[in-house]
Amino acid sequence: MKISVIGTGYVGLIQAVGLANFGFKVIGIDIDDSKVKMLNNGICPLYEEGLEELLKKHTGKNLEFTTSYEKIKDSEVIFLCVGTPQDNNGNTDLKYIFSAVDNLKKHISGKKYLVVKSTVPIGTNQLLKERLNGYNIEIISNPEFLREGMALKDFLNPERIILGFDENDLSSKEILKYIYQYFIEKNIPLILTNYETAEMIKYASNAFLATKISFINELSKLADKTNADIKTVSYAMGLDDRIGKKFLNAGIGYGGSCFPKDVKSLTKQFESKGIDPKLMTATDSVNENQVKWFFEKIKNYYGDISGKTFAVLGLAFKPDTDDLRESASIKLIDLLLKEDAIIKGFDNVKRARENAYNMYTLDKSKAFYGYNLYILDSLVEAVTGVDGIIFAVEDTKFNTIDFENIFNMVNEKVIFDGRNIIDNEKIKKIEFEYIGVGLR
Ligand SMILES: NC(=O)c1ccc[n+]([C@@H]2O[C@H](COP(=O)([O-])OP(=O)(O)OC[C@H]3O[C@@H](n4cnc5c(N)ncnc54)[C@H](O)[C@@H]3O)[C@@H](O)[C@H]2O)c1
Numbered sequence: 053m054k055i056s057v058i059g060t061g062y063v064g065l066i067q068a069v070g071l072a073n074f075g076f077k078v079i080g081i082d083i084d085d086s087k088v089k090m091l092n093n094g095i096c097p098l099y100e101e102g103l104e105e106l107l108k109k110h111t112g113k114n115l116e117f118t119t120s121y122e123k124i125k126d127s128e129v130i131f132l133c134v135g136t137p138q139d140n141n142g143n144t145d146l147k148y149i150f151s152a153v154d155n156l157k158k159h160i161s162g163k164k165y166l167v168v169k170s171t172v173p174i175g176t177n178q179l180l181k182e183r184l185n186g187y188n189i190e191i192i193s194n195p196e197f198l199r200e201g202m203a204l205k206d207f208l209n210p211e212r213i214i215l216g217f218d219e220n221d222l223s224s225k226e227i228l229k230y231i232y233q234y235f236i237e238k239n240i241p242l243i244l245t246n247y248e249t250a251e252m253i254k255y256a257s258n259a260f261l262a263t264k265i266s267f268i269n270e271l272s273k274l275a276d277k278t279n280a281d282i283k284t285v286s287y288a289m290g291l292d293d294r295i296g297k298k299f300l301n302a303g304i305g306y307g308g309s310c311f312p313k314d315v316k317s318l319t320k321q322f323e324s325k326g327i328d329p330k331l332m333t334a335t336d337s338v339n340e341n342q343v344k345w346f347f348e349k350i351k352n353y354y355g356d357i358s359g360k361t362f363a364v365l366g367l368a369f370k371p372d373t374d375d376l377r378e379s380a381s382i383k384l385i386d387l388l389l390k391e392d393a394i395i396k397g398f399d400n401v402k403r404a405r406e407n408a409y410n411m412y413t414l415d416k417s418k419a420f421y422g423y424n425l426y427i428l429d430s431l432v433e434a435v436t437g438v439d440g441i442i443f444a445v446e447d448t449k450f451n452t453i454d455f456e457n458i459f460n461m462v463n464e465k466v467i468f469d470g471r472n473i474i475d476n477e478k479i480k481k482i483e484f485e486y487i488g489v490g491l492r
Pocket of ligand 1: 058059060061062063064081082083084087133134135136148149151152169170171172196197198199200309310
């Protein structure tokens with residue numbers, strides 16, 4: 053069976069490479085010519101562990117990339133994986149979805165199945181059905197749940213597969229079961245439902261996790277004022293398996309290409325139906341403020357941060373990825389730079405460092421602040437001579453740092469742990485000042 057994947061970003065590329073690895077003949081389509089060229093040369097345009105090896109293994113054999121929609125005509129099944137960013141008002145902008153579908157229309161010959169993996173507001177698959185009315189095509193909603201940083205593992209071991217169908221569509225179920233045979237044999241739960249339920253499951257899952265994070269972040273402020281230790285609170289809460297320990301670590305807030313925009317989009321979806329989304333609004337607002345609140349803690353420590361130099365460790369929105377979209381670390385760096393601090397940034401992922409460098413030199417809105425920013429390839433270089441070390445990404449690898457050694461390299465002995473990842477008792481014994489989120 054021939055399969056096309058439209059959009060070869062974090063979701064589409066994993067899907068294309070993963071399906072090629074299952075033995076399908078796959079064509080990846082993207083409007084970005086430079087990305088397509090890289091991919092056809094076996095070069096991965098994004099960082100995800102293990103992805104480049106698999107890309108090299110299959111490219112030129114059963115996997116190819118193109119900017120031409122014409123190649124779609126040979127594919128029976130088409131996965132739609134283009135971005136769904138937010139517009140200026142927080143609504144989901146469906147321009148990439150509509151443009152892809154309109155391009156696709158021109159090349160439909162014979163029966164096709166369009167599997168929508170992009171995260172789209174409730175009602176969108178029905179809207180696409182109407183847009184494709186009169187064409188020999190079925191639409192299946194199949195939201196994606198992979199986590200960047202472990203995307204290949206998630207592709208092979210999803211916790212569930214959600215498939216939303218049109219009630220009159222009798223053939224899609226068999227096609228999807230054939231493609232997802234590997235998962236069915238592994239007894240991965242398959243939820244077969246309607247479009248709207250499938251669409252809501254995706255938003256509900258992301259919004260719930262985001263709410264959990266904002267919940268503990270809000271509590272962390274109270275902990276700060278009351279001598280409670282938020283890390284112990286999280287740990288104790290997490291032992292209750294009705295609550296669970298994941299997504300319960302206080303920090304400088306969630307980021308990435310999904311949670312912030314999906315929470316905002318869900319808020320707008322409520323509002324469009326005349327419902328006041330109190331919980332979603334609060335989740336978003338707590339998150340927006342969390343990084344500013346931590347920034348104020350840093351500022352209060354010094355009084356004036358102008359001319360102070362900080363090592364910011366961790367640049368991406370989470371560990372093991374190069375994705376800087378909505379990264380809380382970048383937001384914190386911006387706040388520091390705007391008050392004339394000097395930043396020495398480092399991330400354990402090389403591509404994250406490169407992306408940050410490019411962002412502060414090429415992005416016109418940021419280039420001005422980039423004068424006081426240095427992206428360094430070594431952690432030791434980043435911390436040497438600084439007035440404070442800031443941990444901004446939940447990367448536990450930073451805990452292996454030799455803090456005793458670093459003690460003599462820094463100017464001021466203070467650590468701001470924006471993710472509560474560092475062993476604060478150990479740090480204090482070395483006589484570093486330690487300031488965390490909701491703990492001292
Ligand atoms: N990144 C994640 O971790 C993740 C996880 C689950 C779901 N999602 C959802 O999956 C979707 C894709 O996310 P992503 O992170 O992969 O996005 P991305 O921005 O990394 O990739 C999107 C790709 O689509 C391409 N594109 C845009 N318009 C196109 C068109 N008309 N034809 C062909 N290609 C086109 C872009 O050039 C880009 O390469 C979004 O809806 C997102 O919310 C993302």
